[in-house]
Amino acid sequence: MRDDSTDPIIDSLLDEVLGEQQPPDLTQQILRAHQLQDKDAEPSTAEPTSIPPDVEVEKRIPRKTRVQRSNRSRMMPIISSLAIVLVAGFFAVWVWQQENALKQANQPSNPGVTDQENNDAGAQIARQPRHDKFAGQEVVGPLPTPPQIADSQPSAVPAGNIEPRDLVSPKFERSIPLGEPATKTQVVRLINDRLKSGWRKAQLSPVGYVDDETWFARAARVTLGRPASEAERKEFLRHRDKEAALDRFLTSAEFANHWGKQFGNILVGAATSNAFDRASLDSYLASALRQNKPYDQLAFELLTARGGNQPDSEQYNPAVNFLLAYETKLPSKATAADKICQVFLGKQMQCARCHDHPTETAITQKDYWQIAAYLTQMQASPALKGTLLADVDFAGEKGNSPRDAELYFERPDKTGDVAYPIFLDGQMPGTNSGRVADINRRQNLAHAILASDEFSLATINRLWRKVFRTGFTSPVDDMGPHQQPSHPKLLEDLAREFRNSQFSVRDALQWMISSDAFRLGTRPSNDPLAMQSDAFTSFRRSDQIYFPAIDRPLAQLAKAYGTAQPFDPTTILGNLGSSKKMPAAKAAKAMALINDRHRQELLNTRPGSLISRLAENRELPNDVVVDHLFYALVGRAPSPRERKHGSTILSSDRRRIDCLLQIGQIILSSNEFKQQH
Amino acid sequence: MNPSELIAEHQVGVWRYLRALGCESNEAEDLTQETFLAVLKRPFEYYGKAAAASYLRKVAYHRFIAARRRVSKEVLTDEFERIDENWSRWLDQQRDDGSDTVDILKQCLEQISKRARWALEMRFRDRLPRVEIAKQLEITEHGAKNLMQRAKHQLRTCIEGKMS
Numbered sequence: 001m002r003d004d005s006t007d008p009i010i011d012s013l014l015d016e017v018l019g020e021q022q023p024p025d026l027t028q029q030i031l032r033a034h035q036l037q038d039k040d041a042e043p044s045t046a047e048p049t050s051i052p053p054d055v056e057v058e059k060r061i062p063r064k065t066r067v068q069r070s071n072r073s074r075m076m077p078i079i080s081s082l083a084i085v086l087v088a089g090f091f092a093v094w095v096w097q098q099e100n101a102l103k104q105a106n107q108p109s110n111p112g113v114t115d116q117e118n119n120d121a122g123a124q125i126a127r128q129p130r131h132d133k134f135a136g137q138e139v140v141g142p143l144p145t146p147p148q149i150a151d152s153q154p155s156a157v158p159a160g161n162i163e164p165r166d167l168v169s170p171k172f173e174r175s176i177p178l179g180e181p182a183t184k185t186q187v188v189r190l191i192n193d194r195l196k197s198g199w200r201k202a203q204l205s206p207v208g209y210v211d212d213e214t215w216f217a218r219a220a221r222v223t224l225g226r227p228a229s230e231a232e233r234k235e236f237l238r239h240r241d242k243e244a245a246l247d248r249f250l251t252s253a254e255f256a257n258h259w260g261k262q263f264g265n266i267l268v269g270a271a272t273s274n275a276f277d278r279a280s281l282d283s284y285l286a287s288a289l290r291q292n293k294p295y296d297q298l299a300f301e302l303l304t305a306r307g308g309n310q311p312d313s314e315q316y317n318p319a320v321n322f323l324l325a326y327e328t329k330l331p332s333k334a335t336a337a338d339k340i341c342q343v344f345l346g347k348q349m350q351c352a353r354c355h356d357h358p359t360e361t362a363i364t365q366k367d368y369w370q371i372a373a374y375l376t377q378m379q380a381s382p383a384l385k386g387t388l389l390a391d392v393d394f395a396g397e398k399g400n401s402p403r404d405a406e407l408y409f410e411r412p413d414k415t416g417d418v419a420y421p422i423f424l425d426g427q428m429p430g431t432n433s434g435r436v437a438d439i440n441r442r443q444n445l446a447h448a449i450l451a452s453d454e455f456s457l458a459t460i461n462r463l464w465r466k467v468f469r470t471g472f473t474s475p476v477d478d479m480g481p482h483q484q485p486s487h488p489k490l491l492e493d494l495a496r497e498f499r500n501s502q503f504s505v506r507d508a509l510q511w512m513i514s515s516d517a518f519r520l521g522t523r524p525s526n527d528p529l530a531m532q533s534d535a536f537t538s539f540r541r542s543d544q545i546y547f548p549a550i551d552r553p554l555a556q557l558a559k560a561y562g563t564a565q566p567f568d569p570t571t572i573l574g575n576l577g578s579s580k581k582m583p584a585a586k587a588a589k590a591m592a593l594i595n596d597r598h599r600q601e602l603l604n605t606r607p608g609s610l611i612s613r614l615a616e617n618r619e620l621p622n623d624v625v626v627d628h629l630f631y632a633l634v635g636r637a638p639s640p641r642e643r644k645h646g647s648t649i650l651s652s653d654r655r656r657i658d659c660l661l662q663i664g665q666i667i668l669s670s671n672e673f674k675q676q677h
Numbered sequence: 678m679n680p681s682e683l684i685a686e687h688q689v690g691v692w693r694y695l696r697a698l699g700c701e702s703n704e705a706e707d708l709t710q711e712t713f714l715a716v717l718k719r720p721f722e723y724y725g726k727a728a729a730a731s732y733l734r735k736v737a738y739h740r741f742i743a744a745r746r747r748v749s750k751e752v753l754t755d756e757f758e759r760i761d762e763n764w765s766r767w768l769d770q771q772r773d774d775g776s777d778t779v780d781i782l783k784q785c786l787e788q789i790s791k792r793a794r795w796a797l798e799m800r801f802r803d804r805l806p807r808v809e810i811a812k813q814l815e816i817t818e819h820g821a822k823n824l825m826q827r828a829k830h831q832l833r834t835c836i837e838g839k840m841s
Contacts, residue, residue, distance in 0.1 A: 025688075384738050
């Protein structure tokens, strides 16, 4: 760029117009280079097809270089010789340093020890020389001996430079054998039998089952995230085919969208990074659920994702948005490791970041950092559009040992230790190299997770909690010997069947919702233990559909319409669920929400619309009009109080259509409506 | 769309874009080639001229930044992002390879003062240093710099006016 340029665009255009720097025709040159590129990519047995033998293909030499070559020709031999001598010298010094480090690392404490005893000593606790980060301190801890690998060229890509090949995600291949899947009836019977056996042992007696209509309403809320509409309810009650109804729910786009958001909340709900695109992630999850993608495949894609995070990014891959939510600039990638273990293994590993796990004693601080070491190749880079996530070579924390790429961490006693990728069950990738060409650490971690028992156990635990509002353990992401599941045998059986069903989330939900447990009643029981369960209270509450947020503002509106005072809707809206008047800014925002297109469509007053038909029909009693409005907007009957207030409002001497609009706006501003939409 | 058609249709746009980012002509040619080779490494799905042009500009931008980083570790991308946004905005209003912008510039050059035009011709056509331009115009070097900057500003205003 010119050093006096303040406007490079104008400069470049002036160069073209005044300086006659016309755009060159590079077509033939690019095509030749492309053909060469294709030829290099083909197997050696492929016949050359496109380059005539008499055409000499040369790489284009920039003009600057051509001009400089003539000036440098005399000096070249001298410069080349000096360069070779310098490079050889540096290489010799580097090799000498490496050999010294290796000798010190392998030196036994007792000089008289044999080779075999040396190897055994390597497996025991041994004191090792210190590295610079912890100068004056000692590293305590066994250092695994890396297996010998063939010498390979150092990576041509310096850390921080992402090439297009680094953005291609690995392909999923299931590596664990699956058993014969059981039928849905068999699994549901298994759930029923196991639960009954558990109740018998605990001497609990459930209160009986709810009717089909209540079951249907529950199933809609769990699968679709909203109450069933009046039309859906009527349709179900005509045939009462639970299996068909559930199937319809689970194969609908609405289910996929709702559960996609639920998964998104689990994956990134608490994340504070600005580098990820939540909408893309939700859309990707919804699409996976719509296709009933096997959950292990989904997990693999999330754990190994590479690419751009926004639709107009290079190599767009929405799955990257999971890890991007936790990507930090630290090599340790601690927060990403925490989330991975929490979501996919049901383990609160972050407790072991600074010391051995306080409750799950089998997990040490070193275990934690060995998991974090799997993520050291992961790198995020800002791009023109969005952020790119890739795997690049990791040369160790000191940056000079790609073949033995270590991670360091500090123990509570301030001594240092080193960590390489080792999974919780002790399995290792087979090399400590940090080069992606030697081992993709994230892919290795993904395979280890998917093959572990914890993966399917944690998933079933989480799904159970989503359906029944209580998991086999509480919390669901803190599983381990320190926390016994409520029904351990059932959990194991379901985890096994989940695996055998090829990790089908849809099947797992079908089993749970079809079980007897899902249609248990919520009448108050004489059994205090039964009434304490989370499932009881949450089902009871949702069955009654108690939403005070509409009732209160309707009461205020009814009171306002009973006086001659002018009506200010913001005071009513501002009091949704609160006794204080809403500040003006928030009220304005509430009004803006009301005025959005979706809501306007629901409340439009065109001839033939719901509002206009209800306004014109003077034969319908007011309470029936209120019923119609509630069913149309939130899919349920109004409570007695809501019906009463609505009728009062319609009985006032204000215009009927205005009254209907006001009631409608209150309903549309409620949390109930927002939750449904 | 086959590779030769793609290249024929878009190479001028990519080259002009790279020049706008600040590449010298040779560097722009090299990076244009790199851009197409990168894009043609995998099957290219054509969604229309504008989409293809936009995609090619993105790839060219990455190539440009990577080339800059090979020279200097610290590369401030704010300026380049601003240029990219400006160029994309102009291209929304005309043909995608920048030809219309060139034509509009030619019209705007007729509207600036002869003295300013002469200064720009000495700078861009004759490649004279600022000292020499100042001597020809019988002004100080600083004065010559101001004159050319004001002229460029007028040209930009004129171009944006004609585009809108």
